[in-house]
Amino acid sequence: MNPSSKYHRIGRRGFLGLAAGLAAVPVLSGCGRAADAEASAPAGPPKRGGMLRVGVTGGGSSDTLDPHIPATNPDIARTINLYEALLYRDNQFRLRPLVAESVVSSPDATVWTATIRKGIKFHDGRPVMPRDVVASFRRITDPDDPKTGAASLSMLESVVPTGDRTVEFRLSQATAGFDDYLGQYSLGIVPADFDVKKPIGTGPFRMGTFDAGLQSTFLRNEHYWVPDQPYLDKLVLTNFTEDDARINALLSSQVDVIDQVPVALIDVLRSDERIRILNSRTGTWQPFTMRVDRPPFDDVRVRQALRLVIDREQMINQVLSGQGRVANDLYAPYDPAYDSTLPQRRRDLRKVRGLLAAAGKPNLEVELTTAPIQAGAVEAAQVFQRQAKDAGITIRLHKVDTTTFFGENYKNWDFAQSFWYTRNYLPQVNNGALPSSPINETHFGDPEFTAIIAKAQGTVDTAERTKLLHQAQRIEYERGGDIIWAFPNQVDAYQVYVAGLVPDRTGIPLSGYQFRNAWLGQGGGA
Amino acid sequence: MIRMILRRLLISVLVLLVVSILVFVATLLLPGDPARAILGTQATPERIAALQEHMHLNVPVWQRYFDWLSGVLTGDLGFSTSTQGSVNTLLADRIGASLVLLIASAVISTPIGLVVGTWSAIRAGRTSDHVVSGFSLVIAALPEFVIGVALVVLFSTSVFKLLPSVTLSPPGTPVWERPTQLVLPVLTLVLVVTPYIVRMMRATMIEVLASGSVEMARLKGIPERIVLFRHALPQASGPVAQVIALQLAWLAGGVVVVEFLFRYPGIGAALIDAVNNRDVQVVQAITLLIAGVYVVVNLLADVVGIVTNPRLRTEVAK
Amino acid sequence: MSGGLLRRALGLRQAKIGLTLTGIVVLLAVAGALFGNMITGYQPDDFSGKPFHANGMAGTDGVGRDVLTRFLDGGLDLLGYGLAATAIGVLLGAALGMLAGYTGGWLDGLIMRGSDVLLSIPQLVFALLAIAMIGPKGWLLILVIGITHAPRVARVARQTTVGVIGQDYIKAAQLYGMPRRRILLREVLPNITGPLMVELGLRLTYSIGYVASLSFLGLGIQPPAADWGLMINENRIALVVQPWGVVLPVLAIAVLTVGTNLITDSLAAAAARRTTEES
């Protein structure tokens, strides 16, 4: 994942904007094509053929086919199905080869060698060559026009072809988890002569039609490297800016699959036997961010007090309708180095009062800047505000629109909110917890922490590195500026006849938009 | 007469010009830097500067105003920061969609309003008139979203489950292809507008029916039907044209809430989005557009008033 | 004086119905804000259950707060904002309209052309423009709705003022060297209270509608405040499962605006009758 695509701009009106939403449920339920057919969950081996229609949140006339600057959900979905990076994160958040067969590190982690998958071809049938990889990365890190992924590749010095199928990534400093960075979907490999007007990649689907802000269609890539995949003949992505429109489209069978179901409506959708909910546990997180360099949050006791005043279970219940897991002010839960031994922080009002008294702020009053940056964000702020009241803490809500939120004061709000996709620990730290990080909302710059991270970056030995990362996590656990209260689930929905969609930990909707695995059973594929 | 119409035309143009200045100045006060807003998280000083240059944010205000105005006059409404495209493209389909809503509502509510209002005036004082007056008074009081939500509850979700409560055309398909989706939004607007027309028509007709010339016509033994159509209605045409114009003009603004409520892809919903996104040029364009409709419709009503009034149409005898 | 007008208006059956309806909602809003939590046992921002569940008499809202509590708490702001906006609009409009009507000449032209400009932007659109500029602040809502009322009130005030200053008693006052301000306050104002009262009622009805509409659009009163317009917006997503969060505030707003409109209409009828009787 990369920093700039971390915000789903979809939730602009988020929860509030959900309109009459389900209003149309009973009305439209009669007219779906599956209503009379014997639709039931498909079983057996995947079936070939058919067209899958997907309703995707967000998008607009700025929609792009550029593999390297996907911004909105429809962009991401298109990128993932048209292009492929060297590696990717699978549904279990494991790093898996894609265009590359393997990526191995030199012992000192300064040179990484990728081997291109044998026989892999672009949509036009040309084989993928090392020069294509080189050109792709040159395009991404073009200093005149750096693409989204460039920010996380600052240590990349050069990309050099070293054989028929091998490419070397030479780094300016030892980077233990460099392969992790290569697993970003915005680092798709494209032909050296790539032109956005002829969007060619190695993805399971090739471009059909593209209508920015509205709809794009895709056709099966006959040259795809996985045998039999993709199963679908055709894929249609339709943009839906409005949540309720998307849900109604599903209920009226105008689409087969939608991403982003508002959590409060899960039960309602579940009660419809034609619909299946895809509920994915993820490592995404929606922290409250406190600037550690600004009063009153520069006092660690205040930060701790606020972390202790929050009632995480209640937050999950009220904000996420229970769809989420309690978090412990730490991110990267799927990182092998995640420190689950740290005691779970629980609400303790007595302790809160003690800490605040000690900090000399028994009647703490703070302003929380909130905006509908993600579904549930404003609601989370409201619930938190109410909880803080129990300990005599006054939180004033400063609600702004997303444009203002991301405007001049972005990254400088004293007390605000944020949203991040699933990442492993080190990439996340690089993105947001170091003085050099592009998006360090808490202005966290603990020298001890920074030193430990620097050391861990260069440590190739897993056990050794894990130890260092545990130390770093303990520092953040004790002194960090994020209040991480939950890992919300990603909730999507699909018609019962759609198969091949499985829960996905990355936080990217609909099995990470990997429709190469999807197929249609009885009742679908009209 | 021509001079009067030209005068009105000139005033309308001036009003629109002042509105354009007002709208432009208002949007200048927007907090935040549009360039920064567009770039969002990718804002580096260089890119901001480049974009400011590109968006002419660094030229003097008055020049930006004239650039913008000449753009508007030549049909270029500007650039939408939130959709990263031209405002024209954003609004092209939406204007059509809103017009469908507007025209459908006007075409339904105007004749109903005129007929019911006249009927009520003829029967002034009787029970049927009291019922009509009472109803129109009650409905006229309700904000449009209250009527809309009530209709949704009644026809869509809770009582009868007959009609879709949101507009759900796949992007790119014209709204009128799914007429059932138009029913509730149009009905809401009709219910909002009709009571006003009824009330005004009733009041005007009662006044006209009590006027000396109608009394005289009756005393001439002219049948009631002819009294109504030849003597009463023409006298009401001026005021009624005004009322209809006012309602049409109101519709131009009133669609905002109704479109938002029904997720109708028109300019009203676009305006709410633009306000939420602080999308300056879209707000400018839509506000100006709505003001334009308002001014033009009122101008037309005045012209109708001038043309149908023989006193203004012909010279006064010396 | 206007007391007589009120008495006369309230003699009408319609006004009594209107007053009762308005009274019920005002009482509900005031008493609800004061004692709501005693009735339901919850504070407006307390959580009473999971979001959109059937806990309590009217269920819960999108974050699990008790809908009934929030409903009881949610009317006072709306009333206050509506009243304040109306007061600003009527005061400003009456002052400008009277000045324009009495003075005539370029000042009249300036005021009336200025209000033409304001009038050519629908009230809600103007409010949206202002909110886009400054953001959804309470004072802004009041101010902008008040300002957009002003030209409409000014038109009426000007028209009636022109009617009044054509009367000989204004000429008489001029003849006695009465200063302009005194003429406006003592001679003109008492004679246009009828139309102004009607405007007051009308503008109050509209103000309530606009404040509620803006909240409904998510651009008025802001969360976590409990507010009827906002509640409708927040809860309509779950209209099928938990309709009360929408139905209660919709009903309250409807009853309130219908009530004020009935009173207004009675005032208009009474004022019209008074005019015919006096002439």
Add this chain to the structure above:
Amino acid sequence: MTALDVTDLHVSTVDDTPVLRGVSYSIEPGEILALVGESGSGKTTAGLAALGHFRTGLKAVSGSVLASSCGGAPSDVLALPEKQRRALRGRVISYIPQDPALSLNHSLRIGKQIAEVLEVHGYPGSVEDRVRETLTEVGLPSDTEYQRRYPHQLSGGQQQRVGIAMAFAWKPSVVVLDEPTTGLDVTTQALILETVAKLAAEQDTAALYITHDLAVVAQIAHRVAVMYSGEIVESGAARQVLHEPQHSYTRALMAAVPGIEGPVGRSEAEEPDEDVVLRAERIEVSYADTKVLRGVDLAVRRGESVLLLGESGSGKTTLSRSLCGLIEKCTGTVTLDGNPLSASARKRSCEQLRDVQYVFQSPFSSLNPRRTIAESVEVPLRQLTDLDKDQRRKRVAEVLEQVRLDPEYADRLPGGLSGGQRQRAAIARALVTTPKVLVCDEVTSALDVSVQATILELLGELRTELGMSILFVTHNIALARHVADRIAVLREGLIVEQGTVDRVLDAPEHEYTRELLANTPKL
């Protein structure tokens, strides 16, 4: 055979307040019956009832209205079904309204409006010819171009002729005329009356002529019925009722009518420039392109009453207001006791304002309906004097007594007073600062004739008591001998003749004055 026979007609408002209490009258063909009464007497209701028409809020209670078309059997208009009643209207019984400007349809051409009444009842002959004929009969051009005119393109007198043409188009057996000459100047009035009389005689039409003007009655009517509060108190031949009234009301009414012969003119020798209080010289006022006053010179001497006579549009109100400083754009000089006065009241001193006072035409408009009488009368004192509250109250009481207004009215709003009482209050307000000159602008024209008499009497007494000068502005030359020492005749912004009352009335020098005198109806 009787053309119209109304018997024991009772009409009341919908909430049962009686309006007509048993009215009976009948008219023979070719006869003109004048229905005379002051405002509120029910005369218009009685007239409209002849057509079976009742205005909103009124209903017939009992009685019959028998109308007979020429030679046909009489039918009861009130008992007929709507359709047949309608068939009578405009054909057998027609109506000429008070104000043609309001009653003609402004969006229809006049030819069409006349033709319409013929068409709807199925005129047997050529409608086109008949329209032309009737237009000629009422003395209007009958060409197509004229017929294509709209009402607003005609003068008031022409509009009324169109009304008459409509009424006589079918040669009806009964015509109801409701004050058809109100608002017209005396010359036009004379022509209209002549036309009506001629047509009624020619067509053998029975006419019901409703009016408040007894002088007109004397001129046109064969018989007179006097109405008072919903009843006919006296009726009979015109000469008899007017000259030997039996009923006390009629007698009082007749006594109140100012005759042009009047009492004795208080004529003194004309001695110009002797003790002039208020002098106006070269007064000019223009509105847009129209010159309303074209250089008027006028002088009012101490203790003298001058009657400024002028018809509507002569500029008499503009002149009187210019004197008081209400017309800021007037040019010329106005002097009070030799001292120049500003054209704007605002620039005049308090003393100057106190010395020249003005009484407005309509007491319904000149008193603030939201102030009590005492408050209104107090205003000049508050603005123009230094009297304290008690002194002011005392002075107000004093002056109210002077105008013979019962003190109990002092704390009432004008709405609680009759027209005459209001005018007294308005006069009180003008007198409260003891002015040297009182300008009275048509102060009686909005009042009934009996009230007019009392107001004139009051003014006369006050002048003697207070020794002030009065400029009495009116259109009614008949008032001259009752109020004035001298007359100034204003016509189209110029004074055409001035002189003592006797001199001007008895030996008018100017053509216009002679014409006025000739056309003024006399009892």
